[in-house]
Each structure stands twice: as structure tokens, then as C-alpha cells.
Amino acid sequence: MENEAQRAAPAGVVRRLAERITAVWDLLTGRPLSLYGASVLRIGYGLLYLVFLLREFPHRDEIWGPGSPWTPALAHQLFEQTGWFSVLVLSDSRAYFELCYALALVTSALFLLGWRTRVLSVLFAVVVTSFHSRAIFMTDGGDNLVLLMSLYLVLTACGRRWSLDARRDRLKAMRAADAPAPARSPFAGQLRDARSTLVTVVHNCGMFLIAAQVCFLYGSAGLYKVQGASWGGGTALHYVLNLELFRPWPALSHFVDEHTLVVAVAGYLTVLLQVAFPFVLFGRLKYPVLTMLLGMHLGIAVLMGLPLFSGAMIVADAVFLPDRFYAALPHLCRRALRRTDSGRPAPSREAGPGAVPAQGGPGGRPGTKQRVVLPAGREDTASSGTHPARGE
Incomplete structure (x- = not known):
């Protein structure tokens, strides 16, 4: 029994390893990510x-x-x-x-x-x-x-x-759907499938390189900051805000620097976000992290005058959002526009000098009678299409 269990253990490991390799291969060749x-x-x-x-x-x-x-x-x-x-x-x-x-x-x-x-x-x-x-x-x-x-x-x-x-x-594709499909040889179909698989693999590898580059950039930057005494003491951003080379708005930099507690917390949060970034990509925690990184890069663009660097980092961070988010964006924008339009008051038509007042009762149906209270308190009955003064 022990010998059978010992032989079964390596077989199970090999089977699980083969399954992992198959899953990775299917991920690379199945569809472009x-x-x-x-x-x-x-x-x-x-x-x-x-x-x-x-x-x-x-x-x-x-x-x-x-x-x-x-x-x-x-x-x-x-x-x-x-x-x-x-x-x-x-x-x-x-x-x-x-x-x-x-x-x-x-x-x-x-x-x-x-x-x-x-x-x-x-x-x-x-x-x-x-x-x-x-x-x-x-x-x-x-x-x-x-x-x-x-x-x-x-x-x-x-x-x-x-x-x-x-x-x-x-x-x-729309024109091809209307036209009859041309006859193609099996060899041409195999070449087309091979080309599609090659393009898919190269694309997925390129996206993996991009994601790995961003993770390496954030991780190395965070670990480098951890080694510095100014980042550990919470004073690094204070010195950054007082560098003349990176002060496009001196008054704004001075105003931010006056809030020492906020500056210290922002410094610690920067290090934490950069170090934790590679470890939160496979859960829902990445969305608040990406949001805070967006705010950090906007602050760098405004306070330090580095819009190209901040823009490049914001675009790189956008690659970690799923395709379903981008696919839903047009629908969300259209729905937001419809809600905005429905919330506006309908334009009222002001009666001009040549405007004719509406005749008849509700819906403008002829023959609908209305009770009209006259100035002397008398009541009269008016019907659309009739004139009480003439007795018609």
C-alpha cells in the first residue's frame, strides 16, 4: 500500500503540473487579452x-x-x-x-x-x-x-x-456577410489559423511585458523609498515641495507644505501604495489603489510640474482595468446623458403677440363644455365651437 501511495504522489504532481501548463497555454493562445x-x-x-x-x-x-x-x-x-x-x-x-x-x-x-x-x-x-x-x-x-x-x-x-x-x-465584415463566401483551400485555412494564433500569443506576451514593467516600476520605487531616512521620517515630500526646480506654483506648494500632518501621511501612503501595488492586482482591492494612484499622479503633475511623467503613469495604470469596464463605458456615458437630459425642465412656450389661446377642454377635443365664472358671480357654460354672446 505504501509503495502504491508513493507512486501515486508523483503521478498526481505531474498531472497537476500538466494541467497548469495546459491552462497557461490556453490563456496565451485562446484569445487576445x-x-x-x-x-x-x-x-x-x-x-x-x-x-x-x-x-x-x-x-x-x-x-x-x-x-x-x-x-x-x-x-x-x-x-x-x-x-x-x-x-x-x-x-x-x-x-x-x-x-x-x-x-x-x-x-x-x-x-x-x-x-x-x-x-x-x-x-x-x-x-x-x-x-x-x-x-x-x-x-x-x-x-x-x-x-x-x-x-x-x-x-x-x-x-x-x-x-x-x-x-x-x-x-x-458587413460587406463580406452580404457577398458569397469564396472557396478556400484547407492549406490556406490552416495558414490563417496559424497566423491568428501567432498574433494572439505575441499580443498576450506584449501585454504581460507591459504589466510586468509597471509592477516592477512601482515595486522598485517603493522599495527604494523605504531605504531612505526622509521617507521613513515622513519629511520627503516637505523637501520635494521646496525644490525650486519643481515648483511651478510656489504659492500652492507653500500652502500644501504648511499642512505638515497631511504631507507626512501622503508620504507614507505613497510608499505603501507603490510597495503593495504588485500584490493587489488579482483582487478588488486594486480599484481603490488605482484611484489613489490617480490622485497621486495628478498631484505630481500640478505640484511638481511634471505632466508628461504623470500622464505616462496614468495611462500605464489604465491597462489594469478589465475590458468589461471599457466596453461598458459608452453605455454608461449614454445613460448619464439621458439622465441629464431628463432632469432638465421642458422648454416652455411663451405666448407671443400673435399666439392664439388654446380652445376647448382637456386634450383640445371640440364640444367639451367648461364652466366659466363671470365677474358678477354668474356662471355660464361655454362649448368649443360656440359663442355665448351670439347665442349660437
Whole structure:
């Protein structure tokens, strides 16, 4: 009996391991995960980089152009150490730089709209990489995350939802439904299925990389803060609020800094949220955590003047919301609009000088009698379509 039990134990472990592997394989190959989340990343980072390029348009020459203090020669020396590359250093011509900047704006806008996303995702990654590596010391830290996400989005099917590609696919499916199905060979069907499986696997792996990157970012930041004495003492945010480089609104920073207890609690809460973030993703606790992180990033954007960094983090956090949330958003918005419209008072029609008063009784039905009290207290009976003064 003992020998049979000993033989059955490894068999059970092997069976459970095989079941786990099968479940993971089905998860990777069954269907693409977080399609709405990938589309939110595409829209968010495309919009962020488009706004970033438009905001820096007056200063483009000093940051990335021929007039930049970080010259192409210095950029080439840095490329030898980092291995990066930028298309902006291929020529020192001003016309070439202006053409690259215009193409970068167009690429960001088309990537945001989701037009030919497979090709545009690669071009968007090239644009972000080129501008980031051309002047890596001239911008803030927000574009680091945008750079990583642009590379990860190349792997994803980020144009399946809320895009021009999705609209074109819907129209094509509608036309194909009306037309007779063409005859296809079994080999072509197998190739199509294999391509679909490959796209699904690559997309799911890309979304896993994005989620792992965000978790690693929050976890490492929280653990790094724990080691600091200022974060442990609750005074870190006090020093941050008094840095001249990160005080776009000095009066607001001074006002917040006066509330020492709130500043200390916010510091401890920041560390707690960042450390706990990777451990709350598989339960309902992630929703209040994401809400508090949203407030934290909005505070960073306003108090420290880092809108690109805050926007990049907010968009990255949005990937952890389920697809059913994004699928229900249009319905919730329409229902909210209907409630808003129904709560408004109906527009009243004021009688103009040429308006004719309503005749008859309720509903305007002819022949309905009404009792009218005359000034002398006498009562008369009026009927629609009759005139009492003439006795008709």
C-alpha cells in the first residue's frame, strides 16, 4: 500500500503540473487579452507624445535640432556607449530636421487614431526612440516610460478597438456577410489559423511585458523609498515641495507644505501604495489603489510640474482595468446623458403677440363644455365651437 501511495504522489504532481501548463497555454493562445487596454495605451501615449511635440515646437531647434547644445557629435559619442540610434543625426540640415519633426507629428496623430496600426506602431517606436536618444539629457523623466511602452506596443494588437482599423474591419465584415463566401483551400485555412494564433500569443506576451514593467516600476520605487531616512521620517515630500526646480506654483506648494500632518501621511501612503501595488492586482482591492494612484499622479503633475511623467503613469495604470469596464463605458456615458437630459425642465412656450389661446377642454377635443365664472358671480357654460354672446 505504501509503495502504491508513493507512486501515486508523483503521478498526481505531474498531472497537476500538466494541467497548469495546459491552462497557461490556453490563456496565451485562446484569445487576445486586454484589447481595450492596449487601445487605451495606444490612444494615451499617441496623444501624450503629440501634445509633447506640439508644446516643444517653439523650442524644437534648441532641444533636438542643429541649434541644440547637445550637438550631433556628442550624440554619436553617447550612442557608442549606450547602443542607441537616432534618425535625427543622419543629417545636420535644417530642412531635414523640420521634415523629421513634421513626420513625427503626423505619425503620432495617425497612431493615436489607429490608422494602419501595425505599420504605425513601428514608426511611432522609431520616432520616440529617435527623439529620446537625440537629446537624452534635455527632457524630463516622463519620456523614459513612453519610450518603453512604445517598444512594447509594437508587439500588441492595439488597433483592434477604438481605431480606424477597427472601423474598416467592421465595414469589411458587413460587406463580406452580404457577398458569397469564396472557396478556400484547407492549406490556406490552416495558414490563417496559424497566423491568428501567432498574433494572439505575441499580443498576450506584449501585454504581460507591459504589466510586468509597471509592477516592477512601482515595486522598485517603493522599495527604494523605504531605504531612505526622509521617507521613513515622513519629511520627503516637505523637501520635494521646496525644490525650486519643481515648483511651478510656489504659492500652492507653500500652502500644501504648511499642512505638515497631511504631507507626512501622503508620504507614507505613497510608499505603501507603490510597495503593495504588485500584490493587489488579482483582487478588488486594486480599484481603490488605482484611484489613489490617480490622485497621486495628478498631484505630481500640478505640484511638481511634471505632466508628461504623470500622464505616462496614468495611462500605464489604465491597462489594469478589465475590458468589461471599457466596453461598458459608452453605455454608461449614454445613460448619464439621458439622465441629464431628463432632469432638465421642458422648454416652455411663451405666448407671443400673435399666439392664439388654446380652445376647448382637456386634450383640445371640440364640444367639451367648461364652466366659466363671470365677474358678477354668474356662471355660464361655454362649448368649443360656440359663442355665448351670439347665442349660437
